[in-house]
Amino acid sequence: MxxxxxxxxxxxxxxxxxxxxxxxxxxxxxxxxxxxxxxxxxxxxxxxxxxxxxxxxxxxxxxxxxxxxxxxxxxxxxxxxxxxxxxxxxxxxxxxxxxxxxxxxxxxxxxxxxxxxxxxxxxxxxxxxxxxxxxxxxxxxxxxxxxxxxxxxxxxxxxxxxxxxxxLGCAVMTGVGSAVNVAQASPGDTVAVLGCGGVGLNVIQGARIAGASTIIAIDRVPARLERARVLGATHTLAPHEHDGDHAQLVAEVRALTGGRGVDHAFEATGVPALAFLPLKLARNGGNALQVSGAHGPATLELTELFWNKRYLAPLYGGCVPAHDFPRLFEWIADGRLELAALxxxxxxxxxxxxxxxxxxxxxxxxxxxxxx
Ligand SMILES: [Zn+2]
Ligand SMILES: [Zn+2]
CATH class of the missing domain: 3.90.180.10 (Medium-chain alcohol dehydrogenases, catalytic domain)
Structure with a gap:
């Protein structure tokens, strides 16, 4: 027919x-x-x-x-x-x-x-x-x-x-793939995630699956931080009022990482003005990633890029469908990747x-x- x-x-x-x-x-x-x-x-x-x-x-x-x-x-x-x-x-x-x-x-x-x-x-x-x-x-x-x-x-x-x-075909792939494929988070790594929406929560899941030992979730909404905990965050931080230059937030992330900053810092808020904040949260030689696909102007102080920091803006978590979707299905089947809880x-x-x-x-x- x-x-x-x-x-x-x-x-x-x-x-x-x-x-x-x-x-x-x-x-x-x-x-x-x-x-x-x-x-x-x-x-x-x-x-x-x-x-x-x-x-x-x-x-x-x-x-x-x-x-x-x-x-x-x-x-x-x-x-x-x-x-x-x-x-x-x-x-x-x-x-x-x-x-x-x-x-x-x-x-x-x-x-x-x-x-x-x-x-x-x-x-x-x-x-x-x-x-x-x-x-x-x-x-x-x-x-x-x-x-x-x-x-x-x-x-x-x-x-x-x-x-x-x-x-799975956008939020999960983008978040998990950014942690696993692009940043290539490894066991014992430290991670910070700005923004705990659809993409940020999946960066947290990806970091957990990769074996990261410290996963710091940052969001201004308490309910989102609670969800981040359920999905793998080991620490949660809410940005402070009157912390315009984020100095307090940076100090708190450093305090959780031996004063150094994290191995991998992710921006998943969709707010252009926060696109370069991961550079302040990452350790020297670490990765700063903008994974929200935010559009619009943002200002960068070039010294933020010193000390061998890598700034990446990956598309879609580096998705290779033939490789990534079967792996996501496997992680769902063995309980490592949560869907409904997102x-x-x-x-x-x-x-x-x-x-x-x-x-x-x-x-x-x-x-x-x-x-x-
Ligand atoms: Zn999308
Ligand atoms: Zn092609």
């Missing part, structure tokens, strides 16, 4: 800071593509930023669901299979892919342009009010249905609840405004939309 066009619903950003939940039509998958019925989608700071991207745009880039239709030539998938969506889709053949940096694939955008150039895609895979529209990160997970390249889906164990697994709030699609508000004020640590 050939799949036809489906009608569903999606959250559409209008490009001017607003969004609506509305009806969409989604085409059947072309060759090399699959259509996924989305069950749940994580809410990330990047989704809030996407309100200002050119619109209209189907929002959302973390998600999980079931394979609903399969295009020609796609192997290894079947209808009804639970799958994770991955926004950084590697081609497997470009210079970056061949040098182990799949997250930096040089052809993802090119391939997508080629897809949009074919005759079917002129009509558009997703239509809203009769018009073909883009989907965030070629996924658009805040939607009942989406069509994606087959390489963007990874089969999930049927025992994993989709409303928890949906956050998620503080579930929302219906209609409550995205509240989900953003909870995220931006720090009331939630990680929010998930249940897609109806």
């Amino acid at each position: 050939t799949a036809g066009v489906v009608r569903g619903s999606a959250i559409i950003a209008d490009g001017a800071g607003r969004f609506v939940v509305d009806t969409i039509e989604v085409d059947p998958p072309a060759a090399g593509e699959v259509r996924v019925a989305i069950a749940a989608a994580g809410v990330c700071h990047t989704d809030h930023a996407s309100l200002r991207w050119p619109g209209p745009l189907v929002m959302g880039h973390e998600g999980a669901g079931h394979v609903e239709a399969i295009g020609a030539g796609v192997e290894g998938l079947e209808i009804g299979l639970p799958v994770l969506l991955n926004w950084a889709i590697p081609c497997g053949h470009c210079w970056q892919c061949e040098h182990g940096a799949a997250a930096l694939c040089e052809r993802t955008h090119e391939l997508d342009a080629a897809r949009l150039g074919n005759s079917r895609a002129h009509v558009g895979a997703t239509r809203w009010r009769g018009q073909a529209i883009e989907r965030a990160f070629h996924l658009g997970t805040f939607a009942s249905h989406t069509v994606v390249r087959a390489e963007a889906v990874t089969p999930l164990s049927p025992t994993l609840p989709l409303d928890a697994a949906c956050i 998620i503080s709030h579930h929302y219906p699609m209609e409550a995205l405004e509240r989900a953003f508000d909870d995220m931006l004020t720090g009331r939630s640590s990680k929010g998930v939309l249940r897609i109806a």
